[in-house]
Amino acid sequence: MKQRIAWITDSTAVVPDELREKYDIHVVPLDVIFEDGAYADGIQLSSSELYEKIDHSKTVPKTSQPAIGKFVELYEQLAEDYDCAIAIHLSSQLSGTYNTSKSAAAMSEFPVEFVDSQIVSYPITTLLLKGISLAEQGMDYREIAATLREEASKNENYIVIGKLSQLHKGGRLSNAQLIVGTLLQIKPIFCIRNGVVELFEKVRTEGKAFRRIMDQLDLARGIHKISQVEILHGNVMDKALELKETIKSKYQDIEVLVYPLSPVLGVHGGQGTIALTWTNEPKSS
Incomplete structure (x- = not known):
């Protein structure tokens, strides 16, 4: 009989x-x-309201991870209607959410497989949809989770930071760095590798930053x-x-x-801030 899997x-x-x-x-x-x-992300506070x-x-x-009680309550409820679950969370290197969710599942004694999306x-949504597709094909939930852990390593991403002033306000830039960065129109490009945020490159002007991440997409497209x-x-x-139009004009x-x-x-x-992300899949032979 097909497993009833909660996501x-x-x-x-x-x-x-x-x-x-x-x-x-x-x-x-x-x-x-x-x-x-405190405001619940996406429920009590929208993206536009945040910046205002x-x-x-x-x-x-x-920001703060969910309280463990929220996960315990959820898993106890899910146990009434599902056989098992697959939980896919943001990188465990960036938040304690993954580990909190895992601890809650152990407390509730509900069988949950965990995927660190990195x-x-x-x-994360891409991984969810791939997992749901595999479940519809009848794959066991443990095998699905194992497959998704491998899939997580295929992501490539680049993040062009918007306002340096917000990084300064949050204590992530000194006064000197803010002044120099603003005067020189420096745009840092970050990426997330193995679950950790890394500086990819610093460029002058936003236009150059977007061209640089397009270069990376071109490079990846040639290989994957x-x-x-x-x-x-x-x-x-x-x-x-x-x-989007720049990408569509080049790759229909x-x-x-x-x-x-x-x-x-x-x-x-x-x-x-603008982020560009994709999954590198193997080319057909």
């Missing part, structure tokens, strides 16, 4: 309402903490099969759509999805 993730993933309803995906929110209290609050705040808010945002790319943005839909066969960064990710990336 769990956290609010850093991009899970549109239609996907949640179709596949009954359970999303546990992280919190964004301002001086006036930051503009009127003296300090950048902090990433954030839409790539890439059928879809995702653009995540920090409240700059116009720039995201412009980048690549599907380009555009989504906002979740509020939790917006806290760390800042308004104006």
